[in-house]
Amino acid sequence: MTAAVAATAAVGLGRWFDMSPEEIRNIMIDAARDKVAAPPCFWYDVVIVMGKTAKKKLKTSVPECVIGESIRRITLGVIDKDKPNWISLDNVKLLIMRYAEKHKCKRNASEEVAVAHHARILSGYVREWVRLLADGGAAGSLEHMTLSQAVLASYLSSLRYC
Amino acid sequence: MSRVEVKEVEAGEVPVEIIVEKVNELLKRYELYGETRMMNKSAVSRLCGTIESRRISKAKQIEAVAKATGRYPYVVFAFQREKNVLCMPDANYYVADGIYDVHVIDCDGDRGARCAEVAANVADILGLPLPQEALLALADEGELCARNILPCRKRAERAEGQFEAPVERKGAEAGEEAEEVPPVVKRVMDTLLSMRAAMREAARQGQQSPPPQTPQPLPTQPLPTPQPPSPDPKGVLKEVGLGWLVPVLDDPASAAAVRFVMENREVLNALKDEEKRKMVVQAIKEGGIPAPSTLDRALEKWSSKEREKLLGLLSKTRDLYSLASALIEYLTNNDHCTFEAVKTILDTAAERGLTCEAVEQMLSQ
Numbered sequence: 330m331t332a333a334v335a336a337t338a339a340v341g342l343g344r345w346f347d348m349s350p351e352e353i354r355n356i357m358i359d360a361a362r363d364k365v366a367a368p369p370c371f372w373y374d375v376v377i378v379m380g381k382t383a384k385k386k387l388k389t390s391v392p393e394c395v396i397g398e399s400i401r402r403i404t405l406g407v408i409d410k411d412k413p414n415w416i417s418l419d420n421v422k423l424l425i426m427r428y429a430e431k432h433k434c435k436r437n438a439s440e441e442v443a444v445a446h447h448a449r450i451l452s453g454y455v456r457e458w459v460r461l462l463a464d465g466g467a468a469g470s471l472e473h474m475t476l477s478q479a480v481l482a483s484y485l486s487s488l489r490y491c
Numbered sequence: 492m493s494r495v496e497v498k499e500v501e502a503g504e505v506p507v508e509i510i511v512e513k514v515n516e517l518l519k520r521y522e523l524y525g526e527t528r529m530m531n532k533s534a535v536s537r538l539c540g541t542i543e544s545r546r547i548s549k550a551k552q553i554e555a556v557a558k559a560t561g562r563y564p565y566v567v568f569a570f571q572r573e574k575n576v577l578c579m580p581d582a583n584y585y586v587a588d589g590i591y592d593v594h595v596i597d598c599d600g601d602r603g604a605r606c607a608e609v610a611a612n613v614a615d616i617l618g619l620p621l622p623q624e625a626l627l628a629l630a631d632e633g634e635l636c637a638r639n640i641l642p643c644r645k646r647a648e649r650a651e652g653q654f655e656a657p658v659e660r661k662g663a664e665a666g667e668e669a670e671e672v673p674p675v676v677k678r679v680m681d682t683l684l685s686m687r688a689a690m691r692e693a694a695r696q697g698q699q700s701p702p703p704q705t706p707q708p709l710p711t712q713p714l715p716t717p718q719p720p721s722p723d724p725k726g727v728l729k730e731v732g733l734g735w736l737v738p739v740l741d742d743p744a745s746a747a748a749v750r751f752v753m754e755n756r757e758v759l760n761a762l763k764d765e766e767k768r769k770m771v772v773q774a775i776k777e778g779g780i781p782a783p784s785t786l787d788r789a790l791e792k793w794s795s796k797e798r799e800k801l802l803g804l805l806s807k808t809r810d811l812y813s814l815a816s817a818l819i820e821y822l823t824n825n826d827h828c829t830f831e832a833v834k835t836i837l838d839t840a841a842e843r844g845l846t847c848e849a850v851e852q853m854l855s856q
Binding site for chain 2: 359365371377437443
């Protein structure tokens with residue numbers, strides 16, 4: 330009884346929680362599909378809340394496709410497609426923090442810990458891109474988790490997770 | 492902090508000697524006082540508690556003293572606060588007969604924390620374990636924390652403790668409010684709210700513009716049969732922006748609940764009144780159908796229409812189960828999600844221009 334549980338969870342937590350978990354998920358998916366404009370820091374925040382925090386506080390998990398979309402947008406926000414040089418995607422946490430810095434997203438120590446923790450999960454997505462794009466070393470190196478920024482930007486621009 | 496003086500008198504078999512005179516000096520320094528009693532093992536045990544021989548092995552240092560001297564010349568601190576006595580070393584180490592130099596210290600009033608400090612230091616010197624519970628028998632946690640005897644609880648834990656009372660007082664809502672919401676969750680929710688507002692605004696604008704378009708397709712595509720506008724209820728829900736409602740259609744229990752509320756909306760609205768609710772819950776809990784006359788009397792506050800509807804419901808044996816299950820779930824707070832969910836669904840549907848009849852029709856398919 331998804332909607333029932335969702336609505337119960339939405340009751341009584343003040344203005345933030347007048348949305349049902351189902352609605353939260355749908356808005357996230359809509360944002361990932363560009364049906365509604367989301368501020369850049371939203372994607373950084375999604376990385377922080379994904380997992381237990383979302384389940385506990387938002388009473389819903391962050392949809393998997395939204396997580397993929399977050400790391401896609403974060404990576405796209407960090408890389409410079411005009412630069413021909415390769416970028417190391419080995420440290421996903423660093424990537425996310427660079428994005429947060431670039432967009433001046435609010436952050437604190439505990440949130441950075443969450444980012445570090447979730448970066449390990451998100452590195453799965455990044456590894457997948459590198460595996461696809463490294464192409465025998467022409468555009469990147471799987472061993473060193475590096476990719477040509479232009480190739481990566483082109484690929485990520487066409488990629489949609491939701 | 493001054494400690495009981497421990498002095499090595501001989502290297503080898505007698506590693507430790509406690510100088511008893513220092514005890515009084517120590518107590519004086521802490522402005523503590525008591526009486527010194529010479530006791531045998533059984534008297535000490537009576538004061539300090541029973542002996543658990545299995546724990547003796549922990550007192551290696553004391554055992555060494557006892558073995559070396561052969562006379563068990565113990566010094567025992569008995570910190571006494573009202574009926575609680577904390578002995579240091581505790582009774583587990585009174586291993587043999589002998590004369591014990593027992594300092595019974597008065598720890599009443601504000602002396603409790605000082606006693607706890609001396610006890611902690613003695614335990615430290617003798618290398619003995621000192622459980623927190625024993626210290627808490629002498630002084631409050633706050634005092635022990637202030638004297639660095641016990642580690643201070645984290646602020647958050649303390650805050651939780653402070654919230655316990657309001658939670659009990661105000662119930663579940665207060666509990667939820669007391670729950671800390673991390674800033675990132677607030678940020679996400681704020682963003683989602685603003686996005687929702689933007690989406691609604693866009694939908695409103697979209698709804699305003701289509702009316703001129705809707706009349707156009709009607710003459711061009713006249714439907715031969717007066718069937719519902721869309722054969723797929725899920726499609727309709729998605730079209731009107733209620734896509735999130737689709738899972739309800741897949742769940743027979745939810746769909747049944749929606750139907751129940753659709754049919755009995757007035758009754759359920761009337762049941763929001765606490766007094767009215769109590770009576771109905773009582774009637775349902777007791778089992779069977781309450782006599783209409785008694786029920787009617789109890790329902791004086793109800794409007795005649797509501798009363799009629801409720802009585803009609805209760806008189807239908809076939810519907811009693813669904814009524815009872817739905818109402819009990821809602822009214823006894825065991826799981827009122829059904830009602831809340833259904834209410835949310837209906838409110839949202841009404842807000843978005845979907846009529847109750849349409850929802851009911853979808854659910855009945």
